[in-house]
Amino acid sequence: MSKQAYIVxxxxxxxxxxxxxxxxxxxxxxxxxxxKAEYLQTHWSNELPVAEVKMSNADLAALTGAxxxxxxxALLSAIAVKEAWQPFADAAKNKRVGFxxxxxxxxxxxxxxxxxxxxxxxxxxxxxxxxxHECGAVTQLVAKHFGFNxxxxxxxxxxxxxxxxxxxxxxxxxxxxxxxxxxxxxxxxSRFTLNGFNTLMILDKQPCQPFDNNRRGLNLGEGAxxxxxxxxxxxxxxxxxxxAIVSGYANANDAYHQTASSPxxxxxKLAMGNALKKAGLKTSDISYINxxxxxxxxxxxxxxxxxxxxxxxxxxxxxSTKAYTGHTLGxxxxxxxxxxxxxxxxxVVFPNMRWQTQMEDVGFKPATELIQGVEINHVLxxxxxxxxxxxxxxxxxx
Amino acid sequence: xxxxxxxxxxxxxxxxxxxxGRLLCKEPDYSGYIAPMQLRRMSKAVRIGIGASKxxxxxxxxxxxxAISIGTAMGCLADTELFLTKMVEQNEQxxxxxxxxxxxxNTVSGQIALLAGCYGHNLTFVQRxxxxxxxxxxxxxxxxxxxxxxMLVGGIDELTENSxxxxxxxxVYNDDVVAGEGAAFFIATSKPMNDTAVCIxxxxxxxxxxxxxxxxxxxxxxxQNNIANIDLLLSGRDTTTAKLYDKVAALFNTREETxxxxxxxxxxxxxxxxxxxxxxxxxxxRSVVVNHFKHYYACWLVESx
Numbered sequence: 001m002s003k004q005a006y007i008v009x010x011x012x013x014x015x016x017x018x019x020x021x022x023x024x025x026x027x028x029x030x031x032x033x034x035x036k037a038e039y040l041q042t043h044w045s046n047e048l049p050v051a052e053v054k055m056s057n058a059d060l061a062a063l064t065g066a067x068x069x070x071x072x073x074a075l076l077s078a079i080a081v082k083e084a085w086q087p088f089a090d091a092a093k094n095k096r097v098g099f100x101x102x103x104x105x106x107x108x109x110x111x112x113x114x115x116x117x118x119x120x121x122x123x124x125x126x127x128x129x130x131x132x133h134e135c136g137a138v139t140q141l142v143a144k145h146f147g148f149n150x151x152x153x154x155x156x157x158x159x160x161x162x163x164x165x166x167x168x169x170x171x172x173x174x175x176x177x178x179x180x181x182x183x184x185x186x187x188x189x190s191r192f193t194l195n196g197f198n199t200l201m202i203l204d205k206q207p208c209q210p211f212d213n214n215r216r217g218l219n220l221g222e223g224a225x226x227x228x229x230x231x232x233x234x235x236x237x238x239x240x241x242x243x244a245i246v247s248g249y250a251n252a253n254d255a256y257h258q259t260a261s262s263p264x265x266x267x268x269k270l271a272m273g274n275a276l277k278k279a280g281l282k283t284s285d286i287s288y289i290n291x292x293x294x295x296x297x298x299x300x301x302x303x304x305x306x307x308x309x310x311x312x313x314x315x316x317x318x319x320s321t322k323a324y325t326g327h328t329l330g331x332x333x334x335x336x337x338x339x340x341x342x343x344x345x346x347x348v349v350f351p352n353m354r355w356q357t358q359m360e361d362v363g364f365k366p367a368t369e370l371i372q373g374v375e376i377n378h379v380l381x382x383x384x385x386x387x388x389x390x391x392x393x394x395x396x397x398x
Numbered sequence: 399x400x401x402x403x404x405x406x407x408x409x410x411x412x413x414x415x416x417x418x419g420r421l422l423c424k425e426p427d428y429s430g431y432i433a434p435m436q437l438r439r440m441s442k443a444v445r446i447g448i449g450a451s452k453x454x455x456x457x458x459x460x461x462x463x464x465a466i467s468i469g470t471a472m473g474c475l476a477d478t479e480l481f482l483t484k485m486v487e488q489n490e491q492x493x494x495x496x497x498x499x500x501x502x503x504n505t506v507s508g509q510i511a512l513l514a515g516c517y518g519h520n521l522t523f524v525q526r527x528x529x530x531x532x533x534x535x536x537x538x539x540x541x542x543x544x545x546x547x548x549m550l551v552g553g554i555d556e557l558t559e560n561s562x563x564x565x566x567x568x569x570v571y572n573d574d575v576v577a578g579e580g581a582a583f584f585i586a587t588s589k590p591m592n593d594t595a596v597c598i599x600x601x602x603x604x605x606x607x608x609x610x611x612x613x614x615x616x617x618x619x620x621x622q623n624n625i626a627n628i629d630l631l632l633s634g635r636d637t638t639t640a641k642l643y644d645k646v647a648a649l650f651n652t653r654e655e656t657x658x659x660x661x662x663x664x665x666x667x668x669x670x671x672x673x674x675x676x677x678x679x680x681x682x683x684r685s686v687v688v689n690h691f692k693h694y695y696a697c698w699l700v701e702s703x
Contacts, residue, residue: 042490043489043490043491044490104502104503111482112482112485112486115482115483115486116486116487118560118563119483119486119560122560122563122564122567123567125567127567127568130564130567131568133564134471134472134524134526135473135503135524136471136524136525136526136528136529137526139525140526140605149604149605151603152525152528153523153525153528153532154523154524154525155521155522155523155524156473156502156503156504156522156523156524157503157504157507157520157521157522158502158503158504164521168521168536168539171539171543172539175539175542191485191490192478192481192482192485195481195485195490195493195498196481196495196498196499196501198493199493199494199495199498200495200498200499250519251519251520251521252517252518252519252520253466253508253511253516253517253518253519253520254517255511255512255514255515255516255517256512257512258499258500258505258508258509258512259495259499266517267517270517385504386499386502386504386508387502387504387505387507387508387509387511387520387522388508388511388512388520389504389508389520
């Protein structure tokens with residue numbers, strides 16, 4: 001491939017840290033972010049643990065100078081964007097900069113707080129509470145805050161949303177439509193999503209155990225994760241070296257069920273296989289798989305079987321990081337792109353926390369201990385979601 | 399860019415009576431498109447989305463597309479509101495999953511894939527007044543890498559009582575701006591499939607704070623594409639936006655047609671305008687579409703083949 005998209009920086013906030021280094025330390029020391037909800041006001045706070053960023057909206061807003069009237073998703077997004085973008089904001093002047101920010105909840109946290117009143121008398125509700133309800137409005141707030149306007153978009157494909165942001169950004173850099181892109185996504189916790197997942201009976205009442213035979217479901221999380229992508233030319237002009245390359249990507253559909261994966265993971269296998277093909281890699285080239293690994297019976301079984309089939313039983317190091325961050329939905333692909341970049345940079349494989357028992361229907365065992373001092377050349381990162389949406393990304397050493 | 403739209407399927411408010419500031423979809427008889435059992439479970443957004451996509455595929459003579467790219471600013475509002483209402487009224491208890499499952503923004507693209515057995519690339523864009531435009535830009539990116547494939551591209555938004563109220567509070571809908579909704583789908587390819595296809599030569603998206611800034615951007619679009627003469631200006635003009643569209647019309651100095659009196663105002667209304675271009679009997683060689691939704695603007699350069 002002649003023109004590639006290079007990752008030169010990252011930005012992240014999750015329940016295990018407010019920036020990339022803090023998250024790395026938590027991953028290395030197996031510190032979880034899963035616990036009792038303190039800021040999300042819900043009937044279920046004693047029963048359903050979540051991976052919450054332990055800061056109020058006012059405190060989050062203060063980190064970037066945003067308004068505390070913004071939806072929480074926008075506040076989280078701005079923090080992670082600032083970390084990725086700020087070091088290059090001056091050098092990137094006069095370049096074409098794209099902002100690709102996925103989310104699934106938009107301003108739902110504010111809408112749901114006034115919805116009862118809105119239903120009773122819509123005109124009595126202060127419009128500021130619903131002004132930013134749309135997913136696109138969240139992206140626009142952050143874009144305006146940082147002055148991005150060359151290309152600004154929002155993708156919403158459930159749990160695979162921000163992997164798709166990174167895919168599209170890499171394409172637009174590769175074909176010369178943009179010089180620089182900030183790509184990933186954000187999602188805050190909301191009562192809407194917590195209750196929605198609860199009706200599906202796929203939430204774990206305890207801290208989740210991805211890829212364990214006795215797994216009980218997922219924990220929802222919140223956060224934001226972005227990679228800063230540049231063309232080779234932009235990278236030279238900004239005098240920066242790459243951390244990694246977005247070498248492969250693919251999006252496929254499972255076409256099986258609106259919320260469940262097919263038993264053998266048809267879409268999962270297609271996404272992974274096509275991403276490897278795009279990268280020009282064989283399965284044996286992959287050093288580490290950052291699993292989607294939500295902890296639900298269905299996902300881990302389908303994903304595990306698809307990996308076994310595609311890798312023909314020779315599965316490399318693999319782990320899910322959702323026992324740390326919870327499932328951050330529309331942010332997950334961005335968050336895990338940052339973790340994949342950290343794995344390459346530091347030569348580490350993060351342990352699949354809380355794993356105890358081998359799955360009966362999947363033969364490989366995830367990495368359960370911290371592995372350090374290894375060459376991580378190519379990482380495969382999976383993001384699968386509702387609507388059959390399956391996306392896989394390949395990150396390679398720069 | 400060079401992207402061909404070969405056939406269309408449209409469900410819109412065109413032909414319906416406007417009532418209380420709203421122009422709702424004139425829905426067709428769905429038999430032959432959607433099984434009755436499935437139809438009963440579908441919200442309007444899903445119904446019009448599936449219906450219009452099936453009509454589009456039928457017109458193109460294909461059973462399933464290779465890939466799907468959809469724009470919807472608001473997603474599946476009715477199901478979102480249904481779940482939200484029960485959640486606040488029942489204090490988060492005794493809830494059922496159906497409305498939640500169908501509330502996600504990618505429900506329509508997922509359902510089309512499911513019903514057609516389409517395992518290909520599948521994306522949903524939710525960038526307000528640029529949602530449909532971005533779905534088409536994505537189609538261009540995808541078809542660049544998959545030159546022989548056929549991609550289903552569409553724009554969908556449904557209007558609900560609450561979205562009407564919210565947009566009214568936000569100043570979008572008023573006595574002069576009729577609220578609308580609709581779904582319009584297209585089969586996009588990198589080479590034309592038939593002689594009635596249109597070629598999208600450029601999509602120029604921008605946001606602007608006022609009409610003068612918007613006109614400056616339209617001038618950039620015109621200059622970048624070296625547009626001297628066109629045969630038709632299809633504009634998003636309504637009675638409140640004369641300041642902008644009078645200047646736009648003067649720039650292009652050609653016949654102007656409008657579309658929002660037919661489909662109403664909604665974030666993905668430009669998909670209806672493109673559908674009109676494809677459906678018209680009298681072909682026009684070269685058209686420019688200029689549209690706005692709030693402060694989101696897009697200009698299109700479209701040629702018949």
